[in-house]
Ligand SMILES: C[C@H](O)[C@H](O)CC(=O)C(=O)O
């Protein structure tokens with residue numbers, strides 16, 4: 001039974017597509033790319049998987065595109081990382097909770113998607129799929145109301161966003177106007193003292209290029225243990241490391257609490273891109289870390305991120321979402337505890353600015369001089385590029 005007024009459009013159909021290469025699966029790059037150049041990971045304990053993350057399958061999922069069509073023909077869409085498995089979940093399981101419902105039923109739809117998948121979901125690809133549906137629903141609602149998503153979230157608290165850049169070249173990021181540069185860590189504990197020295201040498205070299213004051217951070221992509229992370233952070237303080245990100249595997253909440261106690265004063269401990277839902281982030285917030293970094297395309301979408309963010313605010317913790325382009329920007333601009341945003345440099349050598357999800361979206365905005373005024377185009381303000389081939393592997 002519908003809960004909204006008779007004039008509220010209802011959802012006519014939910015469709016899920018997949019796309020291969022680049023797009024929302026930004027690790028799915030071909031040829032040389034800094035993002036696949038000997039980056040430390042949980043798999044680095046196995047020498048044969050050290051050189052390339054694609055070698056262990058970081059790009060197996062691919063992009064999921066969720067389209068939601070209202071009964072007046074308006075279509076909203078969103079993209080995330082989930083590929084065919086996500087498309088199956090959307091078509092065969094989640095669509096039933098949307099079709100026939102008012103487009104305004106965001107909370108009920110989210111709750112039903114989450115509760116109905118608990119027996120095989122809770123995190124990971126199921127939450128990616130739920131996020132994709134939630135974001136597509138926000139896009140649809142914005143298009144129907146002819147408002148940008150940030151207006152649906154209560155409106156902006158600042159005129160423009162400020163960005164730090166993630167990539168191999170913080171020195172170039174500085175020239176491009178970013179407030180900081182986050183570099184991948186290349187060597188994990190299995191590469192011993194020599195690897196530790198190489199990590200520190202890379203940081204020292206980058207500090208000498210960018211000078212004092214410019215933020216430098218390390219993205220450790222779940223590759224370390226508490227002992228190594230503590231030693232690395234202790235020695236990195238000399239080079240002014242601003243934060244150490246995702247040092248440990250996401251399930252090691254106790255390790256994060258210990259690391260937070262052990263890093264040098266003033267160095268921030270951050271993580272959260274592979275965490276999901278208010279319950280996951282509640283555990284993370286209790287560790288006392290400084291910044292949580294949910295990915296809105298993976299943590300449960302905007303509906304869940306609003307809850308996570310309110311909880312973080314009450315803990316005095318900043319929320320600086322992981323990547324996710326427009327899906328993050330419309331959120332960050334509305335929150336006082338999200339003071340800046342991440343821009344992932346998807347250019348192969350991180351020397352030029354290209355849209356994060358290129359070539360999948362048309363109208364995807366990018367920072368200029370490290371700043372961006374979020375466009376006021378309805379929904380998330382982007383369109384699917386018709387030249388990118390997509391497939392609908394399942395129907396319902
Ligand atoms: C660079 C990191 O290893 C990863 O590819 C992206 C990431 O974790 C981040 O942007 O944060």
Ligand SMILES: [Mg+2]
Nearest residue numbers: 219245246273
């Ligand atoms: Mg990261």
